[in-house]
Amino acid sequence: MPSTTPRRFVGIDLAWASRNRTGLAAVDDSGRLVASAAVRSDDEIDAWLAEHAPAPTVVGVDAPLVVPNATGSRPAERLIGSAFGRFGASAYPSNRSIPWFDPPRAELLAARHGWSVDPDRDTGRGVPVCLEVYPHAAMIGLFSLPRRILYKKGPDRRAGFLQLVTHFETLRELRLQESPRWTEIVRLVETPARGDLTRIEDEVDAILCAHVAWLWHHRREALQVYGTLAEGYVVAPPPPGP
Template structure:
């Protein structure tokens, strides 16, 4: 049964004087069972976790810029995130070689050295080959109808400054608990995700979201990792019937790799791209 891994990667690699922030980790299978879930700190620890769950045909979705070769500005996939999902209050941060955080690039290199293949979502890959791609959880939340966010993304990360800090944290926790209930309902979705199948993910449901910033961020990272893993499953099951490839028109960049984001999408979030190919769901592709 195929495994789907999700990593909400801390973009900065950290150093001896300043350790990396936590990365959220999650792995599910085709039935939606959560095989493992938790956190790791630093590229080495993230890679050890990924290696422990490696299997032929595994699919890994990473929330971090993986292919970056532009000196300044934004990558095309990031600009298209804003143009196609902006009406749902979703946009992307700019990634370029001038930015100090390159954790995604580092993890891509480590993954490729370990036998994983980067996919831009456009070129078919042998089903037995473990592959990984870049994703963005906000596009999953507004692009997959299962979550029910029809007009805008949930504000479970930053609530803005219109409320006093204490009220802001309370409002954030309410939004987060509502999001968790929506994820919980994926038990009956296709593809499924069963939060109750692992004690770490089950705690998201059985325990209220904390108000204190650090434990709240701990929870947020796990939520995003689970969304990444479910996005990997959605792409494997549905291909471009359920997802679109942002940055598909971009030039091939680093050593033949194209910087793209594979993003769940509803019809109104798509654009017709001349010459773009429809991608068969990887899970249904013939060997």
């Protein structure tokens, strides 16, 4: 009998440690944003998923997922650097000598929920697929940006966030104008109080991660895999050319 559970695609901007904020977002099968939030602990992540996406089709997680190397960086990070470094979006190196990557929190999250981390797995086979994604590379590729937007740091984060809001609203599938939470995020960006931008940045990243997860199922040709399952990988669009 076919499942009656609505299809969901999840984005997780996963903090490397539970003391920091994790952004969460879910979109439906049409790509529309249905929920987003920021939490901290594993229990809060699990509770949010149970409420909004108990059986996701694809999960896009912004955090190291497959980290087999003891030292140095993964080939995936070098490939991302080669593709997106000129846009200011190289990837942070990850290896098992760094305590919070041994094991990576994303690996534990996927195992806890029974998600496959194999990007070659068919997303229509009933087992959720969890992919490592990278919002900065996704923004550059999807929006054809000449340079990474400085919304996480820099002299004028609000200007960066205003740019980001404008670009996000071009992703018509998200239907952000219909989302009460997005309306609140835009209000915070336009007139931020102290700390507001920091409090929403992970949630905003998670929304993009959810869109990338949706693309992986519906428009896979828009994305590519940088690296391999054996050595670690990142899913992102190709960079703008030439």
